[in-house]
Every structure is written in structure tokens, then in C-alpha cells.
Amino acid sequence: MTPRWWAAVTLAALLAAVALIAALRVPWSGPPTPRADQIAALRELPADAVARGRAFHTALRPSTYAGMGFGLVVALVLGLTPLGAALVRLAGRPFNGHWLAEALLGGLLVVFAGELVGLPFAAWRQVVVRRYGLSTQGWGGWAVDLLKGYAIGAVLGALVLVVFYTVTHFAPRWWWAFAAAGAAGLTVLLTFVFPVLVEPVFNKFTPLEPGQLRSDLIAMADRDGVPVRDVLVADASRRTRAVNAYVSGLGPTRRIVVYDTLLRQAPPAEVESVVAHELGHAKDGDVVTGTLIGALGAAAGVCALYLLGSWAGLLRRAGVDSLAEPRAVALLLAVATVAGLVAAPLQNAVSRRIEARADRHALALTGDPVTFEAMQARLSQVNLSDPDPNPVEYALFASHPSTVRRMAAARVWARSSR
Template identity: 85%
Template sequence: MTPRWWAAATLVALLAALALVTALRVPWGSSPAPRADQVAALRELPADAVARGRAFHAALRPGMYGGMVIGLLAALVLGLTPFGAALVRLAGRPFGGHWLAEALLGGLLVVFAGELVGLPFAAWRQSVVRRYGLSTQSWGGWAVDLLKAYAIGAVLGAIVLVGFYTVTHFAPRWWWAFGAAGAAGLTVLLTFVFPVLIEPVFNKFTPLAPGRLRTNLIAMADRDGVPVSDVLVADASRRTRAVNAYVSGLGPTRRIVVYDTLLREAPPAEVESVVAHELGHARDGDVVTGTLIGALGGAAGVCALYLVGSWTGLLRRAGVESLAEPRAVALLLAIGAVAGLAGGPLQNAVSRRIEARADRHALALTRDPDTFATMQARLSQVNLGDPDPNPVEYALFASHPSTVQRMAAARAWSRSAR
């Protein structure tokens, strides 16, 4: 068979494996959250808090949609016209147009151009969260965080660009196979290194002081069969008033991380309820599930890109002869932007199912639905959430069940327990 046939067969196999993993590891059964209970939960929430949360999201909405539209248009302009290829050529000109210079410098220049277009919308969002009091960060601190994110993105981008175009240069007919393996491997690697190398760049972590809460959290993790190495406090208050907690790492690096804002805003029982939800993710292997889905999806994406590369009309629009040449990086990013936008709702639907399962796990572990519901109400109020969002926006963008759905699920669990 030709490389194209092998790529097509591999793509079919990867998609089948992706469908199998999703079917087996994602809970697709309906979660009990009757609408009547959701309406009752909404009535329990303070009307002024609900109004403030909805006003906050209304203020964010123009920047969010504007950023999405402008970002997509920028990606399409760079990728579907010769302009992107011209930028890559310009970056490589001081080095004689060497393919490695075009791959690294040209690729980073195209990525930076896209980030630059989105910068005003990021600043818009920051101005809104500052105006509503959710952000505690100065503009200088925000800029530093932005530069840190750019630096990390540049390092990761450089590794991907150099690796990818080295493979395409030396294996022009079979680069899809090496690229698919590399995409899957990089996804797995980032799962391990993110908690150790990336998280400390943005937050400082200190052990939770010895006391009853620390003892209860570790005991709860042991009782749940999810042993943790430590309980850490993240200094989230240096940039936000939002509250949260999570379980980070795998195996010996697994630890419970609690925002310092959560410790200030919530009583210990509610902190335990939040951590119980996060333990559910560890207990059910949701990090492994996400890594498998990401690795298979990334590998399948590379195979699909190779097959799309035979579309001469697309290549002609971009002013390139092949996807394997560095000057096609803008076209690759444009295809990725469209695919990401199209696949986002499906990814969010999967995420909501997984989060609902973690909620059920927290209820079963703590056996305290009242505290769970109270904590969900607190999360919505402190984080300025919309407790009952528009159904269309919810389907498109929500990665978690809504507040009223989670409170309704607690009511349903309480009835079933009785």
C-alpha cells in the first residue's frame, strides 16, 4: 500500500480506538438532576448574587465572542492566503532561507501574530474581572503572567516545530507516522511534567499546616483508596478571589492542592466536599482517560492533516506546495483552529459527564448532600458564575454541569439515599 493508504487505515484505527476509549471510560448515563429540582435550587440562591453573576457573564460575552471570531479570521487569513507563507519566508531570510530557520523562527512568528491579534480581547477580559472584583491582580502582575505563558508556549512551540519539520524534512512520505507517534508521546509527557514544571511557574505551593482539616483530607483520600503524598496550599489570592481545589500528579507525585481563597471563604466541611469531588477524578482515572483521549486524538489529527495535504486547492490558496514544508505552518494552524472550534462542544460534553460522575463520587464519599449543595452555591457566588446559563451557550462552552444541576443532583442523591 502507498503511504496515503497506510495513513487512511491508521486514521480509521485511531478513531475506532478513540471511540472505544470514550465509550468505555466516559459515563454516558443520564445524571439525575430533575428540572423541578433545578428551579427550586435557583430560587434558593440570593437573587442579587444570581443577577451579579449573569451581569458579569454578559460583560464578558462581547470580548469572548469577538476574540473567537477575530482569532479564527486571523488564522484563516494567515493560513488560506500566501501571507502566512510570506511571514515564514521573511523570518528565514537572514539565514539564507534554511528550512530549520523557517520552521523555528517562521513558525514562532506566525504563532505570535495570532497571539497578538487576541491580546486586546485578553485585556478586555482582565478589565472586566477587575471591575467586578474577581481579580486581585495589578496590570503589571497580569502582564508578567502573560509573558510567562508566552515564554512557556514559545519553548513548547519550538520543540514541536523543530521536531515536526525535522521529521517532514527527512521523511517526506512517512512523516505522518512519526508525527502521530510524537503527538501521542508529547501528550503523555506533558501529563507528567505539568504539575512539576509548569504549575510552580504561576503559583507558590506550601504544605497545609498540621491540624484537623489536613488530617481529615488525608484520611478521606486513604479511605477512598487514593493515597496522596501531601496537601498543598496554592497562593491563588495573589491574582484572584475565585475558590477551587484539585488533585494533581500521578502515583508518587499525587497531591491535594487547595486554593488559599477556598480556605478563607469556606468552612472545613465544604472544603472536604470540594476535595472529595477531586478525589473522584483520581479514583476513576480521569487524568488517564483525558491523556488517552488526547493522545489518540492528537495522533489521529496528524494522520488527518497528512490526508488533507493532498488537497491541491487548499495548498494553492496558502501559496505552498506541501504541508510538509515549513512555509505551510500557518495553514496547519488554520486547520487546527477550525478543527478545535468544531470539536469543542463534543469535548465539553465529555467533560460534563466526567464532572457529574465526580460529583456523585463526592456525595457517596462524604454522604453529606446538604454541604455539597451549599458548597456549589458558594462556588457560584464567589466565582461569579451563572447558576442556570443559556442552554445554547451551556452546550457549546460549559465544561462542568451548571450550579443548579449540581444542587439538583444532590437533592436527588439525598432522596435515593433515604
């Protein structure tokens, strides 16, 4: 059997595994959210806050859509014309076209070109966020964070590029197998190291001061059967006025993280409600589920790319002979960009189901739907959310249930519990 046949079989097996995990671990039946309850909840929210949230998203929409569109166009122009291959060749010219120089420098140059095109739209979004008072960051701090993100991306990108093209160079027929295993392993590794290596680059974390709230959060986690290493406070206020909390990490790295903005703006009961939701993710193993699906999906993507390499017309458009050569990196990024845009609505639909399950967990753990509703209203107002967004945009882009849906679910839960 040929490597291509084995790649096809492996791809089918990986996709079947993803489907099986999703079928078993994703809650496909969501809680009821009657439209009447949604409308009632919307009417109880302050009208000026609802109008401000909608105005904010209206102001953000042009920069968001324009950024997505231009990013896609640049990826396709670089990937589906010889321009991307020419950039890689240019980067490797000082090193006599050595394949490793083309892989590393050429790959980073192509990625940087895409980032450069997206920079004006990111700045445009920052202008809107600052105008509406959600951002507390000056342009200097924003630029520093941007450079930090570029630096981390460059390090990870360099590692991936060097390893990937080393494998394709020395194993031209079976590179897909090694690369698939590496992609899956890297996905799992990042789940463990991100909380301890990457998060501290952007935020300072300090232990929550001993007191009633800390004791209550630890007790709630113990009651829920979710061991946590610590309760930390993130200095989010230096960047934003938004409120949030999350449970980060797996096993020995798991900790509850609370924004300092949440502690300042919400009473303890509402903080507990938010943390109870995040404990639901840990209780149901949502991070493990996401990691498994991500790892298997990454491996499947590599196999699909290998099979795509037999499409002679695609290679001819990109001006390359094979996907395994460094000059094809722009083509790989173009395919990944298109695949990401196509898969995003499905990923968001899965995310909304998982978030709704975590909401139910929070309601059951706290037994306090009134506080849950109050917290959802606060999140919507402070974070400038649209509590009842356009259905099309909601289906395509929303990773969480809307505010009115979450409040409606709480009302249904309250009636059923009675």
C-alpha cells in the first residue's frame, strides 16, 4: 500500500475519532430557552445599556469584517499565486537558497506579511474599544502587548516551521505521519504550558487575599469535586474594564483565575456564580475534550494537506512542485485560513452547547438563579455585549449563548427546580 493510501485511511480514522468524541462528550441537546422568557429578560435590562452595547458592536463591525476580508484576500493572493513562493525565495537568497533558511525565514516573512496587513484593522478596533471606554490601555501598552504576541507567535512559528520542513526534507514520502503526530503532541503540550508560560507574559497573577470569598471559592470547588491549586487574581484592569473569571490548566496546573475588575464591580455571590460556571468546565472535562478534538483535528489536517498535495492545478497556481517544499508555506497558510473560516461556525456551535452546560452546572452548584441572572446582566452591561444579537451573526460568530438566552435558561431552571 502506498503512503497516500495510508494517509487516506488515517484521515478517515481520525475524523471518525473526532466525531465519536464529539458525540459522546458534547451536549448536543441544549437547555430550553423560550423566546418569551428571552423577551422578558431583555425588557428588564436597562434600555440605555442595551442601546450602548448594540452601538458598540455596530461600531466594531466594519473593522472586524474588513479585517477578516482583507486577511483572507492576502492569504489567497500569497498562497494561490507565485508571490508567496517568491517571498520565501527572497528570504533564503542570502543563504544561497538553503531549504532550512527558506523554511524558517521565508515562513516567518509570509506570516509577518499577513500580520502587517491586519495591523491597521487591529488599531481601528482599538480606537473603537477606547472610544467606548472598555479599554483602559494607552497606545503604548497596546503596542507592547501586540509585540509580545508577535514574539510568542514567532517563537512557536519558528519551532513549527523548522520541525515540519526538517521532517518533509528527510522523509519526503512519509512526512505526513510524523507531522500529524507532532501536531497532535504540540496541541496537548500547549494545553499544559500555556497557563504557566504564556499567560504570565500578558498579566500579573497574585494569590487572592485570605478571606471569606477565597474560602468560599475553595470550598465550592471541593464540594464540586474539582481540585484546584490556587485562586489567583489577574490584573486585567490595566488593559480593560471587562469582567471575567476562568479555570485554567489541567491537573497540577489547574487554578481559578478571577479578574480584578470582577472583584471590584460584582458582589461575592455573583463572583461565586461566575466561578461555578468555570468549575463546570473542569467538572465535565471540557478542556480535555477540547484538547482531544484539537489534537486529533490537527493530525487530520496534516493528513488532508498531504492528500491535497496531489492537486497539480493548485500547486501550479502557487508556483511550487510540492507541498513539502518550503516555498509552499504560503499555500499551506492559505488552505489553513480557508479551512478555519469554514470550520468556525461549527466550532462556535459546539462551544455554545458546552457553555450552556456549564451554565446549568453553575445553577445546580449554587442553587441561585436570581444571582445567576444578575451576573449575566452585569456581564452584558460592563462588557458591552449585545444581549440579543442578530441571529445570523449569532450562529456564525458567537462562542457563548446570548445574555437573554442564558437568563431565559435560568428562569426555566428555577421553575423546574420548584
